[in-house]
Amino acid sequence: MAAMRRYSLLSIIVLSLSSFTLHGCCTLSNVAVSDEELDQIGQKIFMNECAGKVEYLTTWNEGEEFASLGIGHFIWYPKGKRGPFRETFPEMLRFLKERGAEVPPWLNESSNPYCPWNTRDEFIQDLRSEKMTALKKFLSDTVSLQVVFVANRLLKALPAMMQAAPEESFRNVQKQFYRVALSPLGMYVLIDYVNFKGEGVLKTERYGGQGWGLLQVLEEMKGTGSGPEALQEFCKAARTVLTRRVANAPKERNEQKWLPGWEKRINTYCSSEDHIISEDITSEDLTD
Numbered sequence: 001m002a003a004m005r006r007y008s009l010l011s012i013i014v015l016s017l018s019s020f021t022l023h024g025c026c027t028l029s030n031v032a033v034s035d036e037e038l039d040q041i042g043q044k045i046f047m048n049e050c051a052g053k054v055e056y057l058t059t060w061n062e063g064e065e066f067a068s069l070g071i072g073h074f075i076w077y078p079k080g081k082r083g084p085f086r087e088t089f090p091e092m093l094r095f096l097k098e099r100g101a102e103v104p105p106w107l108n109e110s111s112n113p114y115c116p117w118n119t120r121d122e123f124i125q126d127l128r129s130e131k132m133t134a135l136k137k138f139l140s141d142t143v144s145l146q147v148v149f150v151a152n153r154l155l156k157a158l159p160a161m162m163q164a165a166p167e168e169s170f171r172n173v174q175k176q177f178y179r180v181a182l183s184p185l186g187m188y189v190l191i192d193y194v195n196f197k198g199e200g201v202l203k204t205e206r207y208g209g210q211g212w213g214l215l216q217v218l219e220e221m222k223g224t225g226s227g228p229e230a231l232q233e234f235c236k237a238a239r240t241v242l243t244r245r246v247a248n249a250p251k252e253r254n255e256q257k258w259l260p261g262w263e264k265r266i267n268t269y270c271s272s273e274d275h276i277i278s279e280d281i282t283s284e285d286l287t288d
Contacts, residue, residue, distance in 0.1 A: 048192060066087070070146050077114065079118075151191055154187075158174070163201075176219075180230050183227050199213050201213065208248040212241050228270070235270040238269070
């Protein structure tokens with residue numbers, strides 16, 4: 001993995017939710033993530049999504065209709081193709097541009113570029129092309145900024161989940177969020193999962209009317225204590241939600257093949273050690 005470069009905005013990232021009021025109830029307190037913690041989270045996400053290998057920064061999984069790029073395997077659809085999953089690469093690209101990242105010229109040709117490869121076969125055939133090489137270098141050079149983008153997604157996630165949660169459960173979702181956030185490794189758990197499976201607020205990200213995002217995991221949780229107890233319950237809830245997703249998924253997607261890799265990833269949330277996923281696991285084992 002390329003060395004993670006310091007970025008001046010990152011002396012401290014504060015997930016500023018204190019000004020957001022939930023349905024007239026109490027305001028939320030702040031959760032801070034230091035530079036060092038953010039770097040560690042970024043390295044873990046890089047291991048989770050790319051098995052720690054630069055070659056997996058540009059991926060197109062079998063059976064998918066989109067490329068998965070960067071340390072977060074941000075989704076990028078070809079022109080004219082859309083699926084149920086949120087497209088995040090164009091949003092991430094804009095974020096990097098706004099912060100002065102040097103973008104390959106071909107990515108600057110449009111303010112909202114489509115993925116230039118229409119199929120997985122085209123993508124794989126082009127893996128050694130000049131265009132792909134430039135893309136991979138760009139993604140390798142901007143790892144630290146991509147981490148900020150992923151962290152900022154969590155910043156927006158709790159208000160979005162509060163708006164989407166049923167009236168009877170939004171207080172529990174808030175409580176469970178902070179149980180996890182205030183636990184050791186808690187911010188890694190929340191940042192990684194929201195990047196991994198989304199916020200859980202999009203109606204398109206449902207099978208049989210049931211979602212699999214962070215909102216659904218928090219709704220499964222009912223405990224009160226922080227620390228290892230909260231992380232263990234988060235892991236149990238995440239396994240329940242993801243197993244349900246596989247059971248509800250269209251049979252042609254064969255999502256059962258991904259469940260062992262997903263479970264290995266969830267295990268990094270509740271291990272007492274600085275656990276990372278084995279490099280023997282391929283990128284496709286870990287993501288959608």
